Amino acid sequence: METMLAKLKQRIKHSSPPRLLAIGFALVILTGTILLMLPISVREGAHVSFVDALFTSTSAVCVTGLIAIDTADHFTTFGCTVVAALIQIGGLGVTCVGVSLILAAGKRVSFKTRKLIKESWNVDSYGGLVRLVKSVLKLTLFFELIGAFLSFLVFVQDYTVPHAIGISLFHSIAAFNNSGFDILGGLQNLIPYRDDVLMNLVTTGLIIFGGIGFLVIMDVRKKRSFRKLTLHSKVVITMSALLILIGTVALKCTEDITWMGAYFHSVSARTAGFSTYSLGEFTNAGLFVLVLLMFIGASPGSTGGGIKTSTLFVMCNVIRSVIFNKHHTAFRRRIADSVIMQAFVVTLLSFCIVAISTFLLCVLEPEYSFMQLLFESVSGFGTVGLSTGITSHLGDAAKIVLVATMFIGRLGALTIATLGNFKEPSEVSYTTENITIG
Template sequence: MKFFTKRLTQTQMIVIGYCLIIFIGAGLLMLPVSTRTGVSTPAVDALFTSTSAACVTGLVIADTFQYWSTFGQCVILAIIQIGGLGFMTIGVFFAIILRRKIGLWTRGTLQESVNIMQVGGIVRLAKKIMVGTLFFEGLGALILAFRFSETMSLGKAVYFGVFHAVSAFCNAGFDLMGEHGAYSSFTPYYNDWVVNLVIMSLIIIGGIGFFVWNDISANKLSFKKYRLHTKIVLISTFILVFGGAALLFFFEQNHTIEGMPFGDKVLCSLFGSVTARTAGFNTVDTAALTDSSKLLTSILMFIGGSPGSTAGGIKTTTFVVLLIYVNANLRKEAHCNIMGRRLDDGSIRKASAVLCINLFSVILAVLIIITVQPVPVMDAAFEVISAIGTVGMSTGITRDLVTVSKIVLIFLMYCGRIGSMTFALSLRGHKTEPPIKVPTEQIMIG
């Protein structure tokens, strides 16, 4: 550990840690025992699947149920759990169980990993994360297993319940519904309120962030006592989920959900809005969505979940901060204010950087993919945003991508999980900026 603390920054440790998880997972998935046919999986495909699982994305080169054996599925599930919670969180939790001393450097790395604002109380938070995860995943698995047992054997129902509860809570998007048809996801359960509500609840709980958990746990239902971060996350999540559902209902009422009872239309619209927030499941054919719905879904995927969660995207807080900043400029206000608080300049700069890095990455990736193979621009953009947002929704082109395109998506999924800013900062090392201010000069903008 002393070797790492002297030579690596905390962000570099996170970057390297996820790399190790991905390559170990890829190695296991390349084994013949990991596939149903007993044939070794090509390295690029194994790496793609391992990255998708570790980065809780859900993009797949083959149907998870039909291609991977039970061993391969368990490997994917383990990678999802480690990637969703973060290897530092799990490591610190086991250190607590073994009564090992947790140093300041480890605490700082854990803080960076879960994206929490202060180091104080980080170990207690790690305990809450693990206990809360086991509780929510366990409860979700129990309800799903009970529902699945109506059409499956008890053992299979329990296995399916556990797999989908973990995948949903971690916003991973992997499913075993391929027995109903390859890449069918939850379309056979499009009108099942129990399955839909459980999956949606797990996605939202996993996607609001561990800091929000801690705040709600401390202040119960007293909204006024919540930190500004928690208030922004809860309000923005509510608006994006129900606003997105209303628009999807409007766009799809005469298309993918046409002919359904009103209640089923509402359920499908809600599920589509929630799953676009980096989960990746679907109850209607994604490829059959209207262009309006695909664009809306792309926006929701790009925004993603909230900081310090199992979700990806630029995050809800980044989106809200940028909206407030634009509004303040239009009103020619000196500061960015919200809910009786003023946002600090550092948050605004970071939000701007995150938006620009992700936007430039999406544009460059789309250009590469449509250059190396004949893919419609809309489908390529949808796939790229799904990858960098760690969502996993696809119009069906993933399995047809060439090696170069797969490598591009692997890189995007990786950056989307650890954070584009984290990856960029890891390249700096221990360098610090000299305390020198150069002369100021104005330029014309707009």
């Protein structure tokens, strides 16, 4: 037994950063599953199966928000606290939480751990990584406390003060980490607050700040001028604003909802998962708009998923360059060929994952329409959490498919693709020959 543990420890020690990230997330999900099945976590008279506990834990750690069972109706205060903790860990990232514990213990952060931080946050260098983690923790605490206070002003009107405090803290954590969980009960999400301006603005504000990425927030705070920002920050801010605007107009044109409702769902669809209207009543056109927004997702280095706003920007820029025969430039900066290739690879891999997931759901749940199942699949992959209302009615096999989809979506298609051991590229050079395209 000791020999096996020693071998396992050695194997983990020499694993690549992507593999260690995957193992870390998997262990947190498994731990969350066990905790959610404990008697202290489950309400009296409620039943939580292993698959439902696994689904809830995965959805929380992957900051998705899809639920097989209602959180408030099935879990006690302890259980809801576990879900909130899983959301926080998933939003910050296993590596960030681990480094925080190392720093709290007064120990040095090893080079291996720094490599994990670099991998999980997609930063270019090893410099200032510990300082980055500290800044991320401070920003998270700041936004979540502000969000909780403003949410409390709304919830205290309907609940007792202690209950309102609990709901406000949970909601703020879920919103900033772009996870659509709620503990209002009855699978109602935020529908009772569709006309509450403060709740809509607070929730979307938390989603936006959590979704644009910590690096962008710190860049804006440091330079305070759009012209002085890095290319990454300019791309993220521009694309985020453009997508919110396009999504709002498109949803207002396709659905009988208010402008506030259209704006709310345009923001929420990009990986947050809160809803103020029943999506089961949306038209196929409206659902398709949400599918596109969910697939695009948030921005790199954020708490959200999807292919990311920067990926879409790079691909659109390349298409523009090809059509007008121009260089691959943006904001007077040239985009590297390696970045362009990565953008197209990420998108293609993501499309394949969604296609496979949707196909399996169609096979396992033939009673539901293609749009409903596509919506569930993209929602899982984009770590969004929006649903047309069929999640809780799916069979165990379909739920397992969504668990795998959420896990892949949280880690990223490219990270999953590089989990195996790959050799260094060969130095051999071959003759170039053209292939006819189009």
